[in-house]
Amino acid sequence: MKKTKDDSTESNILNAAKTIFQRKGMDGARMQEIADEAGINKALLHYYYRSKQLLFEAVFKSVFSLLAPQLNKALNNDDSLMDKIKNFTKNYISFIIKHPYLPSFIINELNRNPEFVQKLITEKHFPNIEKFKNQINENIEKGKITSIKPEQLFINIMALNIFPFIASPLLKGFLKISDEDYNKLLEERATEVSNFIINALKV
Amino acid sequence: MKKTKDDSTESNILNAAKTIFQRKGMDGARMQEIADEAGINKALLHYYYRSKQLLFEAVFKSVFSLLAPQLNKALNNDDSLMDKIKNFTKNYISFIIKHPYLPSFIINELNRNPEFVQKLITEKHFPNIEKFKNQINENIEKGKITSIKPEQLFINIMALNIFPFIASPLLKGFLKISDEDYNKLLEERATEVSNFIINALKV
DNA sequence: ATATGGTTTAACCAAATGGTTAACAAATGT
DNA sequence: ACATTTGTTAACCATTTGGTTAAACCATAT
Structure with a gap:
């Protein structure tokens, strides 16, 4: 069978x-x-x-292709820029809470082997941020948000969303708080982060 | 001799x-x-x-105690909150450019062994953020900045500053830019990040 | 029933790895 | 000068580790 x-x-x-x-x-x-x-x-x-190497590559690709479409969808749908930021933050944080090891795994292994990202780029599901960048530029031209390089805004969004998951032991130490309290902070961030970004973009 | x-x-x-x-x-x-x-x-x-373990611990402590006083000084001097944010960002980014592996090393190894952070906390040079938190609360009470949990603001500052160094291969891939261009973005961030944060804190 | 093909295992292997030993070299004290 | 301690090395050791092999297992087709 x-x-x-x-x-x-x-x-x-x-x-x-x-x-x-x-x-x-x-x-x-x-x-x-x-x-x-x-x-x-x-x-x-x-x-x-x-071999271990091939098994690892299978794992990496599989894990990455769990993340990539998620990101692609969030960046390339027809929402307004503000909605995109809000939804991205909300969806992304709840997605990562389900896969807590995922971001550090990907970032780590790409640091260990930076050339590997080239192989990933060629795959068709690799996230494309052109539309998102255009959307940012349009909003700037229309005077809806303050002037900012799209690349910098993209980095900021990623940083604010992902970093707290990667650096949790360190941040727990700095903040001197328990695991439960830290998790509460993370949940708050689903709205906190988008408020912060949107405020930062006000003209 | x-x-x-x-x-x-x-x-x-x-x-x-x-x-x-x-x-x-x-x-x-x-x-x-x-x-x-x-x-x-x-x-x-x-x-x-x-043993390897003891050598590793010696390295970790030495590397961490390179970073900790830096952070402590930045958080506990007598600058105003705004100056603190500006200086922190500027100093931190140029410090990390000199030690590019440092943040991922610390974050990674703390993820591998989260209990280790407890040992670090007891050491006298461990960063203390109480003064910084108080300063944030004072600024909120005086209506100088928008209301935000000090913990969240602290996380945001760390995220915006550190993440781009940790995730550089991934971000280079997403942004589809060369190493040189990425380094330029990083240098821009010395001012970009503090502008972003300060704007986000406007009432 | 039995041959066939893919699937699974126990036992095994060579290389790598953290760690040790015993002898040697170089300072240091008397 | 000589003994003693400290620093350094080559050779070695036990274990771990990724990987292989040959035999057994099992479903299916004939």
Whole structure:
């Protein structure tokens, strides 16, 4: 009987590998650990994915392609700039709360191997920010928002949304607050961040 | 003859270890690689620092205590809130440009081992943000800035300043720009970020 | 029933890795 | 001068780790 995609050994391995690689990174992850997580023999990992490197790349692409369409949709829909900022912040933060290791995993591994981003760019689902940049410029021309380089605004939005998830241990330390309190702050940010950005854009 | 602190074998090792650990992280770094970087035999690493773990902790503390006083000074001087934000952004960005691996190293390793932050907090040079928080609250009460939780503003400042350095490969990919152009953006941010924040705080 | 093909495992292997040892070298004190 | 401590090295060791192999298992087609 042909197994469904969800319980096939191959996707079982991929899921286990996602868990471990996201938690420990390429260097920290062990093939045995992934096999244990998947409940199978280590040799099966190599049977399906040949090497640690290839398994890792499969994981990375899979994880990245979970994130990319999300971003693309948020940037390229027909909402007004203000709505886009509001929705982006709200959706993104609740998405990341479900996948807490995701941003640091991606950012980390791209730091370890910056050339890899070139391979990703060629893929068709890679986020495209041209429309968003145009929208910003139009709003500036119409005098609706203060003048700002679209690139800088984009960086600011990403930074305000993503950074608190990546740097949580450090920020918890600086703020001297508990995990619960920190999570409350994160939830508040779903609205806090867009208010902050929109205020910053006032003329 | 007693060697000076700078060219002693011990600090030679520490410097080599800083270089390698910051580039590769705890998991990715190899003791042999550190020995090569220091131009000495691998056994000497263990002679001075006993184990990889202890060498790593020495590096981490040393790197962190390069950053902490910087932050402390920026937060606890007698400048007005606005000046503080301006100076912080300007100084911090130029500091990080000199130590590009520093933020991701610290954030990464704290993610790998979140309990470690507790050990750091007890040290006397750990950044204290109480004064800064009070200053924010005073400015809000006097109606000088819009109402915002000091914690959120602090997170925003950190995010806007640090994130672009941590996520540079990803952001370069999204923005589809060269390394040179990205570095120009970073330099612009020394003023861009404080303008953005100050505008966001207008009533 | 049995041959066939893909799937799974236990056992194994070579290289890498953190760490140790024992001997040697260079200061230092007497 | 000589003994003692400190610094340094080459060689070595045990374990870990990614990867392989050969045999067993199991579903399906004939």
